[in-house]
Amino acid sequence: MNVLSLTLLGVLFSSLLTGLIIFFLKEESHRLRTWLNLLGAGLKLVLVVALLRGIYLGKTYAWSFEFLPGLPLALGADANSMLFVTLSTVLWFWTTLYAVGYLEDSPHRSRFFGFFSLCVTATTGIALSANLVTFLIFYELLTVSTYPLVVHRGTAKALQGGRVYLTYTLLGGAILLLAVAWLYSLAGPVPFKERGAIEGLMVSHRRELQWLFLLFMAGIGVKAAIVPLHGWLPRAMVAPAPVSSLLHAVAVVKAGAFGIVRIVYDVYGAENAAELGVLPPLAIAASVTIVYGSVCALFQDELKKRLAFSTVSQVSYIVLGTAILGPLAAIGGLVHLVHQGLLKITLFFGAGNYAETLGIHRVSEMNGVGRRLPLTTAAFTVAALGMIGVPPLAGYVSKWYLSKGAVTAGDHWVTVVLAASSLLNAAYFLPILYRAWFLPPPEKWPAEHSFGRWETHWMLLAAPLVTAALVIWAGVFAESAFSPLAWVKLIAAREYGP
């Protein structure tokens, strides 16, 4: 065990230990819990930066442990995993801050933050998994640790939403387990490798590999909310706002999308997958999801529900980018993993602020909120415009590369899908912005709270402002060396390079 593998484990344990300690804290020790939370999240951030620097300098990080005979639990850090781990760690820090402000004075906070930390531990584990079995283990852990967060409020609706969530994800998990065990019986533990790890089976087990691909997509597609497996996501909206951010931007949906990227690039290899003919159906499923999600979002009056359907649609951009062969589309898909996270978390922070400060839950109640919460609404606006794909914001960069990739690959119909989706995005986001800024506010808000100096609690305000700034940065400085795009180009070059 050397310093390198210790750093790797440190990234995992910084949140695991925090979570375990928090479970045993008394409900009243608010200050201690907050410090522990921020300390864990901060430490994780520092370790991730160290990891990034190490990888940049060409060090390799790996750690493994024989979990069962012939079955290693292996962690490692490659370019792909760093993309996801950095995203979730950065967003995690701000979500924690936000959650502390959001849940002030609500019951069962130790339970909440304990599971919150376990949840990010599982996400980090998913990102750092170096083989398929390890991925499966953390993937299931994520399911378990999210459920208590979804049902946190304990209302009949929350429990119902939780039940739907668990039903979908456990079914998906069982299918994934079957797929992993089947592939294991053919090829061993399957370490993740650029350009795929199943070369040897391509000729002898063609038919099996095709079936396996279907099983993998069905299993992971539940978390990635691919239509028709998306039903749980809009219903999980009953959870508190920080949990929604977690589901949509940091952990769950992202884990699904990341899993699909892993399966296509690092288990099958994009070229092998194309050879097997499994990518076109995936591209079609993703396109259907993109359009369907946007159309559904149009008809939602509940703000969080509208955002949820928007997630259904947006996450499939990542899947679409993965399913189209070629480096450009890959860049578009992968970079959207980061961009969608930044955009959607800002939107959910905004929605949470409207609900917490003014008691607003519906789009139809949002008239004039821009005057009462100008900073929150500004952040919300930036993210909404980014989603639509207005240059130079983050969403534009993703869509640009996706369409360029599709044209290069000869899939011209994809550009039509992207254009339609952008129009639909505009159709469901612009009316919100119009109401917020240009319509007069009502005489009285549904349930207004006052938080002193700022328009809302400072923790609730800081988080969306920072993430909105990141949205602008990821778009404006996309071509600089320190941007998600630069990192993603590196991954694509390795997957498709000479």
Place this chain on the structure above:
Amino acid sequence: MTPAWFMGGLILGPLVAAALAFTFPKRGRGMACAAAGVVGIAVTALIRAVLGGGVSSHRVSGWGAPLGIDLRADGLAVLLLALTALIAVAVTGYAAPYLRATDSPEARHRERYFWPLLLFLWTALNALFLTRDLFNLYVALELLGFAAVALVALEGKGDALRAALRYLFVSLSASLFYLLGVALVYGQCATVDLALVAGRAQPGPALTVALALMTGGLIAKAALFPLHFWLPPAHANAPAPVSALLSALVVKGAFYLLLRLWFEALPVFHTPAAARLFGMLGAAAILWGSINALTQSRLKLLIAYSTVAQLGYLFLMFSLMTGRDGGFGAWCGALLLLGARACAKTAMFLAAGNILRAAGHDRINDLAGIAQVLPVSAFALGLAGVSLVGLPPSGGFAGKWLLLSAGLREGQWWGGAVILVGSLLAAAYIMRVMTRAFTPAAPGTAVRPVPPIMEWTALALALVAVGMGLAGSWLAELLRVGGPWP
């Protein structure tokens, strides 16, 4: 000290303590603690001896088989001895405050007999795991059965007595079948020693009948579908610590004996047809038990039916023992599952006992608010559920994974499908309980306080069940000792 001493201590320690506890009723708890100390040291030493020096065996007083008594500890035996010790210690810690809840004559009566019976049960299990001949195994099995029946009857109320009587009837007739089988084996092989029988056995009608009789008896004791009917009432009506013991250990004793019989004494009879029959019964048990668990209205009955289902997984192993690795994967998988499920089941029954004490009932539909009143117990229930469903990193996951991959490798798709469906059904019935438990209570619900130790014992065992998966490699190494695997 040699391993022989440790093996002796494992049997004599609880036996002497049982006799003393019976003679001095006020000292029952102290005796159990003393026995726990002795057994704890002996088991630890024996594990080290077995890991370091392979199988340990000992001829009592120098008389070897076929005349004398041979004690033998291989990886399988040591694992089960350790599991028994762990659960018995937990139950001892739990039972002390549990039995002292009220100071009525009935309660004193219960406490008077609980400790000696617990210790007899422990003796019987340890003897069962260490002896090597069919007749001594019968003696141990009989002692186990009597102790278990008496413990069920301890509650002394109508339902419990009826269940105990039914259990006694099944247990006695099952023993009779087993004994008949042993007599036939003796007639054929002129020995009852496991190793010698294996050497002399020739497939033929007499031995087939003998094996069928013994297997039938043991299946009834192990409550394999369709002979499980006695289990749910017996387990659900016994006091919580007793339910835990029965579900975690007693039925596993009979299963252990089946393993010895089929894989050591008479492996020649382990034909594909027999394997398939076991596998089918196991699969039926998984489905039947799980579906019944889903429809129960009482928590303890739900847990009992879930035991019926869990036993099915163990029997699935019989059909998977044909692989290229000599079935080692399936063997480890089933035994890991056995260990993890034993801990999880104990945790669940103990948590159910806490709920029963706090709320005065265990009706699933009225469990609202339990998570607020008994957070630790609710957490234990949830964690045990995680292991039962087989979510990582629990021991349940490790075992399920090994069984599933063995099944897929051998092309036994139906086995894999049953395993997956079974775990989804388990998720469904656990979720049913947890959803109720996390519903906020109606204000003004009165509850009785539960001593913290009773809550934390449940949680500790649930944590062991969840953590066991991480020790999978080590346990597999232990199981390899004394088995036919390279």
